[in-house]
Structure formats: structure tokens, C-alpha cells
Amino acid sequence: MAIPKVDLCRLDPSSPGWASARATVTVSMVEHGCVVVACDALGAELRRALFERCMPELFEFPAETKQRNVSADSALRGYVGKLPGLDFESFNVAEITEPRSVRDFSSIFWPHGNPEFCDTVISFVSNLLELEHTVEKMTLEGLGVREETIAAHRQTLTHSLRLSHYGVPEESKMGVTLPRHTDPSFTTAIVQHEVEGLEVQAKDGSCWITIPPEADTITIIAGDLLTVVTNGRVPACVHRVKTASNRERFSVLFTVVAKNGAVLSAMDELVDPDHPLMYNPLKIDEYMLFRYSEEAFKLSDPLEEFCGVHKSGSSTE
Numbered sequence: 595m596a597i598p599k600v601d602l603c604r605l606d607p608s609s610p611g612w613a614s615a616r617a618t619v620t621v622s623m624v625e626h627g628c629v630v631v632a633c634d635a636l637g638a639e640l641r642r643a644l645f646e647r648c649m650p651e652l653f654e655f656p657a658e659t660k661q662r663n664v665s666a667d668s669a670l671r672g673y674v675g676k677l678p679g680l681d682f683e684s685f686n687v688a689e690i691t692e693p694r695s696v697r698d699f700s701s702i703f704w705p706h707g708n709p710e711f712c713d714t715v716i717s718f719v720s721n722l723l724e725l726e727h728t729v730e731k732m733t734l735e736g737l738g739v740r741e742e743t744i745a746a747h748r749q750t751l752t753h754s755l756r757l758s759h760y761g762v763p764e765e766s767k768m769g770v771t772l773p774r775h776t777d778p779s780f781t782t783a784i785v786q787h788e789v790e791g792l793e794v795q796a797k798d799g800s801c802w803i804t805i806p807p808e809a810d811t812i813t814i815i816a817g818d819l820l821t822v823v824t825n826g827r828v829p830a831c832v833h834r835v836k837t838a839s840n841r842e843r844f845s846v847l848f849t850v851v852a853k854n855g856a857v858l859s860a861m862d863e864l865v866d867p868d869h870p871l872m873y874n875p876l877k878i879d880e881y882m883l884f885r886y887s888e889e890a891f892k893l894s895d896p897l898e899e900f901c902g903v904h905k906s907g908s909s910t911e
């Protein structure tokens with residue numbers, strides 16, 4: 595099984611192909627909780643600058659330097675070092691659409707500046723922001739959400755960047771370098787480069803579907819927060835990283851998350867007698883604390899446990 599690829603190259607709402615692309619994006623998001631798009635968001639030169647120069651240089655710095663990528667909000671939004679049994683490390687930079695955030699991050703490593711790094715990341719972010727807007731608009735419009743609701747939803751969003759490095763997988767782990775999970779985001783755009791890894795679980799849980807690292811494609815997966823606002827129409831994508839070819843791997847992720855203090859609830863258009871409310875309103879600060887707790891790590895569906903109507907309905911009766 596493969597996830598079909600949707601061509602969004604040179605497409606805007608006035609293009610003749612918009613409506614059919616929108617329908618395909620919506621079906622893929624509803625069926626798989628993800629969509630693979632062919633797009634011109636990343637040219638060959640931007641890709642090379644990012645993956646062949648910026649990423650290797652960044653991960654070569656010593657651990658003491660890397661650990662200076664922290665966040666005022668929460669340690670979870672900074673550098674995640676190698677955990678026992680997991681040769682995975684990652685930087686997370688919050689509020690990435692602010693050029694100041696890119697410069698502050700780069701100055702940890704290059705106190706005298708690194709214009710190539712900053713320009714590469716700023717171009718990447720601006721292109722991915724546009725792509726993410728398009729996919730979000732298509733998905734929500736395709737589900738029948740009104741323009742005003744989409745505009746109000748945008749006010750709750752902020753964006754972050756995740757730069758990840760995976761070492762050669764241990765033999766005992768069968769190539770799995772990041773175990774099965776969903777993301778606590780609205781959406782995550784995942785850019786792979788040359789080395790395979792991303793796999794999404796089929797809706798019925800029967801198999802893992804490999805997303806090949808093709809140069810012109812970007813995968814956008816739905817996280818828990820999109821499930822809440824779409825009242826369960828878009829399932830959070832269950833995914834993992836498995837590099838069967840046992841190679842080192844880099845990936846870059848552009849993540850759409852909720853602003854601190856946001857309270858998310860299902861969009862009005864998506865709740866009706868045929869689609870009763872599935873999730874109670876979710877306070878993002880509380881959810882993030884819960885998601886990174888030891889308790890939540892053990893759960894197969896932390897969102898349902900946290901705010902599922904079915905679950906809390908039965909416990910408060």
C-alpha cells in the first residue's frame with residue numbers, strides 16, 4: 595500500500611485544478627491522517643544547503659553547545675539529546691516564523707553570525723508556512739468549514755522547527771529509530787532527504803506504509819490538535835521512523851502548534867447529530883504537560899484519555 599501523491603505545484607485557489615486537488619487532500623487526510631504532496635516549496639539548491647551543509651555542521655557541535663538550545667517556556671522545546679537506547683537527537687526552535695528566533699538559535703553555534711544558515715532556514719520556513727496554509731485550507735474547506743472559522747483558528751497558531759539526526763539503528767531494533775507515536779501538534783510537515791525512515795500506520799492498524807524520501811515531496815501529517823478541532827474527522831497520524839537500510843539520517847520538520855494559553859474545541863460546522871462532539875475543549879498548556887508525562891507515554895491514545903467525551907462522560911456521571 596502507498597499513500598497517493600497530490601500535485602500542488604503552481605496551484606492557487608484560482609487555478610482550474612484547485613478543487614480536485616482539494617478533494618484529494620481532504621480524502622487523504624481523513625483516510626490516513628496525512629497527505630504526501632509534490633510541490634515547489636524546496637528547490638534543489640535550498641535542499642542541498644539545508645541537508646548537506648547546515649544540518650551536518652549543526653550536529654557536529656559538542657553536546658555542551660547543543661544543550662544551550664533551551665526554551666524559556668519548557669525544556670521540551672529545546673535540544674533533546676540521545677536517550678538510552680535511542681540514537682536520536684533533535685533541536686526544536688519555537689516561534690520560528692520570527693526571523694529573530696532563527697538568529698537567536700544560530701548565535702548559539704555561530705556567535706559572529708552565519709548568514710548562510712539563517713538565510714537557508716528563513717527561506718525554508720517561509721516556503722513551508724505557505725505550503726502548510728494551503729494544505730490546512732484545503733482540508734478544512736473540504737470538510738465544509740467556513741472561511742471565518744478558518745481565520746479564527748489561525749489566530750491560535752504558532753510554528754516551530756525541528757531539526758533531527760538519527761544515528762545508524764541498533765541491530766536489535768530492526769531499524770526503528772523513533773517508536774510509534776502521534777504528534778501533539780495541528781500538523782507536522784516532514785522533509786526527508788535521500789534516506790528513508792518515515793512510516794505511517796494504516797488506519798486499521800494492519801501494516802506500516804513507507805513514505806519514500808523523494809526529492810520533490812513533503813509529507814504533512816495530522817497531530818492530535820487537528821483531531822480535536824475537526825471533531826475526529828481527521829485522525830492523528832500514527833507514525834514512526836524505521837531506516838531498514840541502516841544509514842544515518844537527517845530530517846527537518848515544520849510544526850504547527852497552538853499558542854500558549856489557547857483553548858481548542860471542535861469547529862461548529864463539524865458537530866451535528868450525525869457527528870456528536872468527540873472531545874471536550876482542550877487547554878493546550880495542560881495537554882502538553884500531560885503528553886510529556888510518564889503516564890501518557892504508556893497510553894496508546896493519550897488524546898482520548900485526556901479529553902475524550904466518551905471517556906470523561908462515563909467518569910463524571
Ligand SMILES: O=C(O)CCC(=O)C(=O)O
Nearest residue numbers: 758777784791792835845
Ligand atoms: O524524522 C521523521 O521523519 C519523523 C520524526 C517525528 O515523527 C517526530 O519528530 O515527531
Ligand SMILES: [Fe+2]
Nearest residue numbers: 775776777833
Ligand atoms: Fe512525529
